[in-house]
Amino acid sequence: xxxxxxILQTENLSVSMRAxxxxxxxxxDVTLSLKRKGxxxxxxxxxxxxxxxCQAVLGLLEPKKWTVxxxxxxxDEEVPITDDRSMDRFRGKKLAFAAQNPMAAFDPRMxxxxxxxxxxxxxxxxxxxxxxxxxxxxxGICEPESLWNRYSxxxxxxxxxxxxxxxxxxxxxxxxLADEPxxxxxxxxxxxxxxxxxxxxxxxxxxxxxxxxxxxVISRMADTVYVMYAGQIVECGExxxxxxxxxxxxxxxxxxxxxxxxxxxxxxxxxxxxxxxxSTGSGCAFxxxxxxxxxxxxxxxxxxxxxxxxFSRCSCFRGQGEEKHG
Amino acid sequence: xxNNFALRQxxxxxxxxxxxxxxxxxxxxxxxxxxPGDAATAYLNSINAPLTEEAIEEVExxxxxDAPLPVQYGKWMIQVFKGDLGFSYQTGRxxxxxxxxxxxxxxxxxxxxxxxxxxxxxxLGTFSAGHSGGAVDMMIRIFxxxxxxxxxxxxxxxxxxxxxxxxxxxxxxxxATWKHLILPSLTLACxxxxxxTKLLRNSILEVQSSPFVLHARSRGFSKRFVLxxxxxxxxxxxxxxxxxxxxxxxxxxxxxxxxxxxWPGLGRMCVDAVAARNYPMIQGYILLLSVIFVTANMLxxxxxxxxxxxxxxxxxx
Numbered sequence: 001x002x003x004x005x006x007i008l009q010t011e012n013l014s015v016s017m018r019a020x021x022x023x024x025x026x027x028x029d030v031t032l033s034l035k036r037k038g039x040x041x042x043x044x045x046x047x048x049x050x051x052x053x054c055q056a057v058l059g060l061l062e063p064k065k066w067t068v069x070x071x072x073x074x075x076d077e078e079v080p081i082t083d084d085r086s087m088d089r090f091r092g093k094k095l096a097f098a099a100q101n102p103m104a105a106f107d108p109r110m111x112x113x114x115x116x117x118x119x120x121x122x123x124x125x126x127x128x129x130x131x132x133x134x135x136x137x138x139x140g141i142c143e144p145e146s147l148w149n150r151y152s153x154x155x156x157x158x159x160x161x162x163x164x165x166x167x168x169x170x171x172x173x174x175x176x177l178a179d180e181p182x183x184x185x186x187x188x189x190x191x192x193x194x195x196x197x198x199x200x201x202x203x204x205x206x207x208x209x210x211x212x213x214x215x216x217v218i219s220r221m222a223d224t225v226y227v228m229y230a231g232q233i234v235e236c237g238e239x240x241x242x243x244x245x246x247x248x249x250x251x252x253x254x255x256x257x258x259x260x261x262x263x264x265x266x267x268x269x270x271x272x273x274x275x276x277x278x279s280t281g282s283g284c285a286f287x288x289x290x291x292x293x294x295x296x297x298x299x300x301x302x303x304x305x306x307x308x309x310x311f312s313r314c315s316c317f318r319g320q321g322e323e324k325h326g
Numbered sequence: 327x328x329n330n331f332a333l334r335q336x337x338x339x340x341x342x343x344x345x346x347x348x349x350x351x352x353x354x355x356x357x358x359x360x361x362p363g364d365a366a367t368a369y370l371n372s373i374n375a376p377l378t379e380e381a382i383e384e385v386e387x388x389x390x391x392d393a394p395l396p397v398q399y400g401k402w403m404i405q406v407f408k409g410d411l412g413f414s415y416q417t418g419r420x421x422x423x424x425x426x427x428x429x430x431x432x433x434x435x436x437x438x439x440x441x442x443x444x445x446x447x448x449x450l451g452t453f454s455a456g457h458s459g460g461a462v463d464m465m466i467r468i469f470x471x472x473x474x475x476x477x478x479x480x481x482x483x484x485x486x487x488x489x490x491x492x493x494x495x496x497x498x499x500x501x502a503t504w505k506h507l508i509l510p511s512l513t514l515a516c517x518x519x520x521x522x523t524k525l526l527r528n529s530i531l532e533v534q535s536s537p538f539v540l541h542a543r544s545r546g547f548s549k550r551f552v553l554x555x556x557x558x559x560x561x562x563x564x565x566x567x568x569x570x571x572x573x574x575x576x577x578x579x580x581x582x583x584x585x586x587x588x589w590p591g592l593g594r595m596c597v598d599a600v601a602a603r604n605y606p607m608i609q610g611y612i613l614l615l616s617v618i619f620v621t622a623n624m625l626x627x628x629x630x631x632x633x634x635x636x637x638x639x640x641x642x643x
Binding site: 055058060064084085088090091092093095096097099100101104105106107108109111118119151153164167168171 | 459536537538540541542543544545546547548549551555556559560633634635636
């Protein structure tokens with residue numbers, strides 16, 4: 001990937017939770033990049049640090065509770081993620097955020113319209129209202145005007161998710177961080193939302209960092225995929241490479257857990273990801289759940305380039321060929 | 327939707343008020359007469375007249391206390407509906423006149439106390455939440471603990487001995503100027519400030535961790551802006567709900583404070599009236615307070631609904 005094609009880049013981003021004097025690592029050395037007008041997907045089970053990574057990039061983690069280290073660059077400019085005051089220049093301007101649960105993302109005391117107008121002077125109101133109406137209409141909301149005076153508890157999850165996306169796109173960001181945008185939605189609404197995200201990528205040139213635990217969503221949207229487990233990136237590369245030929249047993253496990261149309265029984269992975277603060281030793285964090293675990297897995301695992309542009313943090317698994325025999 | 331809701335709500339509360347007033351009037355009437363000692367004896371004592379059977383009978387006849395209880399109650403009720411609460415045994419003036427005079431003083435005291443409660447608990451609660459876990463938070467929490475644990479009469483004496491007697495900053499007692507209002511209202515407000523500071527602190531911390539606050543921050547609004555626009559308004563909801571219940575407490579709590587500071591309000595009047603077995607005054611006081619209590623509750627419910635659209639929808643989710 002050429003440097004000038006990259007719009008957002010994190011370098012060794014780490015997040016740890018403060019518990020008294022102790023620091024419990026939650027996200028470890030995440031280095032990832034997002035192409036201009038591209039879509040980078042982060043996938044992993046719940047509790048493996050995806051949302052934390054997102055919030056760390058936005059500088060939204062309370063310094064009282066979390067310690068964040070590492071660097072984030074947006075178009076060659078360093079993003080001051082640990083300086084709350086300077087971050088107000090980035091949040092809602094260059095970086096926008098679509099939260100996980102649209103039901104809870106709106107102030108219950110404010111109408112939809114008030115959310116759009118918040119922080120703007122009275123002179124701009126008409127223009128904003130017109131702009132928001134057009135945007136909502138493009139998103140398939142029939143009567144945008146009727147939503148203007150409604151409260152979040154009066155709308156459905158699908159409507160709210162669309163209003164939320166319209167709200168943050170109205171800020172004209174360069175990068176949209178979408179944290180599980182489809183979890184609260186049914187299949188049909190999910191499809192529609194993904195189409196909306198594709199539109200804003202193609203028509204408005206917005207780059208998307210998409211966090212999801214849904215492989216279908218990732219494989220449809222992303223060009224680059226990062227697989228996270230226990231706060232680490234365990235595999236990354238072009239979508240075709242990672243999902244077509246997973247080189248880490250965890251990715252393989254995720255893909256086999258995906259419900260398909262075959263008559264084969266759904267193969268869920270055994271066990272659960274380690275909890276925050278649960279020691280995984282120095283070795284591979286996935287080893288306790290891994291069917292291919294060997295003695296070498298107890299040693300430290302590094303992210304290595306297996307084939308050009310395709311990285312994996314596993315030293316013994318060599319792709320599907322071995323899986324079939326193993 | 328909003329008007330409809332408000333009207334329905336007010337209508338329901340007013341009906342409730344009438345029913346409640348009936349029960350309160352019966353209870354007040356009966357309880358007052360259950361007090362040991364009787365009005366005639368107390369009256370004769372107060373004018374230093376000899377306590378002969380004849381004199382007592384004469385006074386009872388004069389005050390209408392010789393009739394059977396239901397008849398007395400009926401006569402009183404008819405008067406009440408005419409807007410007449412009778413005459414005070416002690417002064418001979420109409421009860422309504424006396425009550426409205428005293429109510430002005432108690433009202434001033436209670437409203438000032440309410441003002442202290444709202445302003446100070448908002449400031450302290452916000453501060454405490456903003457520095458949760460820190461030294462400031464700790465100090466405020468110790469204050470709220472002491473404030474809610476200290477009895478009002480003790481706090482009142484303490485305040486007088488420090489601010490009035492030792493430092494001579496404020497008057498000891500009476501109600502001549504606005505300066506006289508400061509100590510009694512603060513004494514009355516103190517335990518409520520403690521309660522509401524704590525309530526607001528926890529409420530703010532809870533609201534602060536909700537996703538819509540995070541999302542507002544992500545749209546580029548500063549911490550302070552989000553605190554003022556989103557966090558505090560949402561955190562005020564439990565304050566309004568409990569305030570309705572506490573208003574009665576603030577009004578009746580003034581009995582002790584008014585006696586400590588010789589404040590010529592309803593509370594002091596009530597204590598005097600009880601001592602003199604001044605039946606019409608006691609009954610009038612109880613009726614008046616119940617009307618105020620219910621009205622205050624109603625106003626609080628409405629304020630709550632005006633503040634929180636979800637409650638306006640009448641439980642619709």
